[in-house]
Amino acid sequence: MTDRPQQDWWSAAELAAAGLPDMPGSKRKVNEMAAREGWKARSGKVRRRKGVGGGMEYHWSLLPTRARLALIERREDMSEPKISRDEAWADYESATATARKKAGERLAVLAEVEEIEAAGMVRSLAVTTVATRSGASEKSIWNWFARVEGVAHADRLAYLVDRRSLRKKAVPVAPSAEFCELVKSDFLRLSGPSLTSCYDRAVRIAEKDGLPVPPIHQVRNWIKATISEPVLIYHRKGVEALRRFYPHQTRDKSAMVPLECVQGDYHKFDVFVRWPGEKDPVRVQMVVFSDVYSGKILAWRLDISANSHTVQLALGDLIERYGVPQHALLDNGREFAAKAITGGTPTRFRFKIVDEDIPGLLPLLGVKVIWATPYSGQSKPIERAFRDLCDRIAKHPAFEGAYTGNRPDAKPENYGSRAIPLEDFRAVVAEEIEAHNARPARRSEVAFGRSFNDVFNEAYSRAPISQATEEQRRLWLLRVEGLRADSKNGELKLHGSRYWAEWMYRIAGQKIAARFDQDDLHAGLHVYDLAGGYLGHAPCMEAAPFLSVEDARTHARKRNAFIRATKELAKAERQLDHHEIAARLRAAGKPVGDELPKADVVRLVPAHPKAPKPARRRDTTDQIEAAARLEAQITRLSERRAAPAEDDPRVRFERALTLEAMLAEGQPMTAEQRSWLAEYQQSAEYRGFARLRRAFGQEE
Template sequence: MKEWFTAQEIADAGLPDLPTTKRGVSLLAEREGWANNPAFARARGQRGGGFEYHYKLWPTLAQIEHQKRHLTVAAPAVADLPVPAPLSGRGATERDARLAILAAFEQFTRGARLGHKACLQVFSDKYNMRSLAIEGWIVDLVPKISKRSLERWQGAKRAGTFDQLAVDRSKARKGTGFIDTAENGRVRTFVLAVMAQNPWLSATSVQKMCQDEFPALTMPPVRTFQHAMKVLKASNAVALTKLTNPDLYRSTLTAAGVGTYRHLNAPNQLWQIDASPIDALCNDGRHTIYACIDIFTRRTVFLVSRTPRASAVALLIRKAIQAWGVPVQIKTDNGSDFVAQDTKRLFASLDIHMDLSDAYQPQQKGHVERIIKTFQHDFAALLPGFIGHSVADRKIIENRKAFSQRLGETEAETFGVGLSGQRLQGLVDQWAETVYEARPHGGLQGRSPREVFQASNAKLRTVDIRALDLLLMPVAGKDGRRTTTKFGLRIDGRHYATPTILPGVDVLVRQDPSDMGKVYAFALDGGEFLGEGICPELAGIDPAQFLKTVREMQAEALDEVTRPIKKRMKELAKGPAPIERILRQAVEQSPNVIPLPKRTEEHSTAQIAAALDAMDAIDGKVPTRTVDPAVAAEQQRLISLMDAPEGDLIARHEEQMRRHETQASAAAAIRLPSNVVALETPKTRYRRALAVMAAIQAGTADPGDAFWLGQYQTTAEFKAEQVIHQDFGDAYLT
């Protein structure tokens, strides 16, 4: 409201008891000395000079008329109020209406020449007659006021007790009814328990159950229960929702934060993946949608799968990696397809950290849950064959046809199915690329996922698609672990020969889905490729020829390994014995210290003394007893035998052994029938071969023996005996 006026503006206002010409206003101001009051008169700073006068210098009727025209009763623009105690909505609105009336009254009385009582009377009369500009919501709450009410409100405002201006008549009665107070609140608790256990019970049923539970009480009418149940449902909505629908409470009412992943500053730092049945049918049944979302950019990749399985997860990751690169971390739930060994092995091979959310806590991966909901509502609802998002939706769609029309129809006919799974995948990819990634996203401050990705300059980690395809190959059996044997690798009852892998090696086996006759063997950790395994039956190869090739390859591989070892073995055989090497090493490492002699004392027993006497007798130091001549002669003979050269003894012993063997062989030959031939061993045949070779060199060989030698030299037995002979020398032939 304007408060300062020039003489011309006062004349133009046409207010009571004021002149209507500029000259008349100037004479009135000069006569009453308006310019002599510095609080209500000021020099005009604009062109022409003169004075401006405050409206409080005017006569009372003129002031009232001016305020009537321009004063508005409304809530103050800025209310500097202390923090009040919690109020109901109605109480706070009533308080604000009274504060607005007080603010208008204070403005009305500012500078007025009337007394306080007169101001109260004039303002209340003007308010009740609607002569002031009053906002409608204030009139609805406070239709009439009195001088006493204004004085009481002013006192509460001066004391700072603004909440006393709040009036909520229902709050005064709240909590005083029968159901709230009976049995110290036990009736109220019982009613809440009944409502939580069965929300569909009527007020009549609840009244009867209360009468049965509290037979000593007289229950109020059903209308009271209806009103009380309505109030209890409203005041305990959160608690009742938690008890009756925990999933709804968790998704809509549980405390949740925002900005949990604001620390992410580049693409592919965190992905979230999940799956859900599509709310639409295809020609080949209902499919499952697998979704992957990059948290930083909100880009998405979808995969349509006929059934939930670990291979679908692998294909989803392959598709996302091919489009975006390799992520640092992937968060998923505890579904069997997400925690399968194949999935964990794939993540470990790609160096991707797997973060599992807690069981039955979908809010921990809310981003992918939200994108699946967006997919279902924005895309699946547009498909032919849409069956609704819930059982209720499905029933509504079914009811578009009468029951008589639906009778005998298939699901495809009822819901108008018209897409195959392959066609659906193409539409999903097109929608994700052209619609979802191009529209603004609330979590990206209004930018689209495509804009956020293009604005990022982070380096993306890529993988050769060939290596990725091999890592996606299924492993043999449950864990892919096999041990090579001389037959190779046994998989599903068939043997895969491994020419480059020796028996006894534990390997991780991956099967090629496009070629069942071939497998790939890796180290158990997957970090080293060991070779291929081939099944001749499935690969269409001649088994005999393939086995020959495998043996040749293994022999060549073994020869490369054993050649330097055998060479070194020969060198070791020609050198010192192992014990000599060990003793020599011990001597070299022993310290060069000569120990000082220790004090000794002679230890003796009767047996030791007797032994010394015997030795002295042998050495001739003690006279011996006279012996019998026959005994002496035998002693001399034995001594002579002991003194004979050791070589003669050995020769005589060997001669005796040969005579014994000759006699034994002759005796055995006499006992054998004429048609029995003594068995030959590999060593005897090898000796015969050496004898024939020597005869050939001497030129005395028999042609039949030479022919036999030529055949024998081509056998594996001859080659094996020859290798042993080379390793151990002629000592092997004895």
């Protein structure tokens, strides 16, 4: 036992936690004791604590006697191992199997010694006894006890490993450093030259520069020892090869449900197909959407090229039949990143987004888009289905002679001898996809020997599925803008087909937008205004055979029904006939004209010297004579007609004056009286008598 503990300086917290005799058990009490006994006044016994937190540290000699003795007694128990616990176990893992076995045997020897010592025998005698039994020397046993001094029993095994077994092989020294660097720099190139060629080129340089040339096997061993495999792959094969070198990620689908995520991609068939409107045979492309959980192919469409229109229609087929998915795992190609499909989605199209993007089909339906890693088949499980379809569709016996081969250098001998009609090709594709979904003995983590159909159907009945509304169903149809309706009846024409409904007279001559299915033009058009408002559906008017009597009769029945319906609507719209309107117009009386106000200031305009002279103005005498002649003419006409008293012009005029007086006084009048007065006031007879009355006044 030594006369001093292993640790000389103690903080207040450490003294409180040590549990020493005659010492307080809290940091605050220790500080109060130091202040009470004046520890800070003892020169060289108090110092500022270094490190985070600061504070004061006290020398162990300041402690009470019993506390100092306790620290000295604990010296051996408080000794720390030379290496940390983590380092010891790391060394144990890197040791050989033989070294780990020997460490276990040493641990058993120490346990036996401690067991005998616990029975009452002193340790020295116990060590001698166990050494005789085990064959180990007493000195070795004492060394093993020294290794595990202060170590927890659970960690003793790691400290008992023979350290000599941990010696790592030294990196071989380059036989000629400059020569080896020449070979290595030439060898680490993307063109991938052989080591022999790099060595030969380095020999030529070394002979010129006078460098020592070691044998090639020494250079090869040096390169293997100094260059890691990932670095070698990066320099000689590139970043993509290094990415493939990293282990792939295994993704679990067991916790998913149907339509939680769908995946879509394009596949180009290695088959020549006769496409309508194309002069030469083409290789058809198919867009496919499948369920990630079950692997079932849910929807597909064929087209001559990869485009967003086909993607949009295939998505519509999927949603129409099964429901709206929650997520969509899409390829990063332009056909999927088009604004019509994913506009407004973050990381869309080269991982950018702009505020002006029109919301696409998937964002409008609330589907979250997930972009697959470019050029990474592991990111798209649907690639496994494509490999299956390549074998079962492209090499189908019905397509013999039309198969093109999957590489330019793998063309079959009968290459180009056939081209399959599109409808025949479509029928085989539909048949094989159904067989693909129904094939049993699938080995995925959710199939357990069942088919994709069985997996999907079982979980689909229990999954929360969102169905699309009628308005949402029109979102995935193709959109064409700028169609102008016929100026007469609003008829529309698109791709050689005619579309019309009875309501379309309202859009005659206007520009509209329409949504349609390019594979089913006879299903009609959904018509929108240019602002996006839905107007209605326009059915297709199919052309009839020229000599078809039945089609002519059907068309006539539709036209007659339209005419009858229009007549009934017209009759309901008109509540008054023309006789009633004329009577009410006569009863309304003469319209009151605007009277020009009298000018208070009159400016005289002098006559031009060459202006024609105004006619002589007739005086009052001339007016009287003209009125007398008019009255005499009216009298002769009335006498010649020999009209009854009620047809006398004077009588009629007097009657009109009477009715006018009644109307002015507000006296009641019949509808016939009002009508007669309004009509008589428009006659020349009334106007003539009225002029006489204004000129000469009322007769007595």
